Amino acid sequence: MFSYRHAFHAGSHADILKHITLIQLVQYLQEKPGALTIVDTHAGAGIYSLEDGFAAVSKEAEGGIYRLRDFVEAGNSIPQSIQQYLDCIQADNPEGGMKLYPGSPFILADLLRPQDRLKLFELHPKEIDILRENVAQLKQAKQIDIYAEDSFSRLKGLLPPPSRRGLVLIDPSYEDKQDYRNLEIAIEEALRRFATGCYAIWYPVISRRESAELPERMKRIATTNKRSWLHAELRVENAPGERRLQASGMFIINPPWTLEKHLAEAMPVLVKALGLDGGAKLILKSFEA
Ligand code: SAM
Secondary structure, three states: OOOOOHHHHOOOHHHHHHHHHHHHHHHHHOOOOOOOEEEEOOOOOOEEEOOOHHHHHHOHHHHOHHHHHHHHHOOOOOOHHHHHHHHHHHHOOOOOOOOEEEOHHHHHHHHOOOOOEEEEEOOOHHHHHHHHHHHHOOOOHHHEEEEOOOHHHHHHHHOOOOOOOEEEEEOOOOOOOHHHHHHHHHHHHHHHHOOOOEEEEEEEOOOOHHHHHHHHHHHHHHHHOOOOEEEEEEEOOOOOOOOOOOEEEEEEEOOOOOHHHHHHHHHHHHHHHHOOOOOOEEEEEEEOO
C-alpha cells in the first residue's frame, strides 16, 4: 500500500485539472468573510522538486505543467482560472522558473486567509515526515493541522466544521481497490454529518471496473442526498495499451454555481494545450438539486 509517491506525478495533466478546480472552489468559498475549514484527506508531501528525485525520473510534468507553460509562452491566450493556477505555481517559485511544484497542501496554504484553517491527512511513513518539514516552513503553519491517520475513517470526526463552512478534497492514490469502497462510505458519512459541505473528489480514468463506475456511484450518492453535483473529465490522449495515465476526473458535490463556467472556459484550452492526439477531449456535466 505504501509504494505510491506523489512526486512521480507532480505537475502532471491530472494535477493541473485537480488544482485548477481546487483554486476555483476556494476562491468562491472565500467570497464570504466567515471562516473556512479545508480538509485535504490525502495530502502527499506538500511540495515537489521537478528537477530531481522521483519527478525527474517520471517526467510527467513534461506532459503537464511544462507543456502548459510552453503553450502560454507561445502566445496562446488562457482564461482567468488557468492564469490564477499558474500564479499559484509561480508564487512557490519566487526566483522564477518552475523548479518546484506545489501540491494541494501548499496551494491551499497559499490561499488561506487569517480566519481559515487547513487540516491535512497523510499516512505514508516517509511522506508524513516530509510534509511536516515542508509545512513548518510556511508562514501559515499555525493555521494548519497535520494528522498521520487514515482519513477515510477520521474525516467524519472533523465534520461539520465549527463555522459550518467547509471544503473537503479527497484525492486517494487508488493503489488499493478498497479505496473506491472507502471513498463511498466516507462520502455517505460526511454528507450525513455535513450535507452542505463542498466535496471535491479526484479519480483516475483507468481500465478498472471500479474507476469506470466511480462517477455514476458518486452521482447516485449525491442525488439520493438531494445534492447538486458537477463532473469534469480531461483526457489528453487515447492510446490503448499504454500504461501511462491518459485521463482523470473531478467529481464535485455541492459545487459553487461559478465552477461550471470557469471549467467550461478552461477545459477546452487544456485539451488544446495538453492534448497529445485526436483522442484528447473533455466531459463537463452537472446537475442542480
Ligand atoms: N493531494 C495531493 C496533491 O494534490 O498534491 C496528492 C495526494 S496523493 C494522490 C495521495 C496520498 O494519500 C499519498 O501520499 C498517500 O500516501 C496518501 N494516503 C493513502 N491512503 C491514505 C489514507 N487512508 N489516509 C491518508 N492518506 C492516505
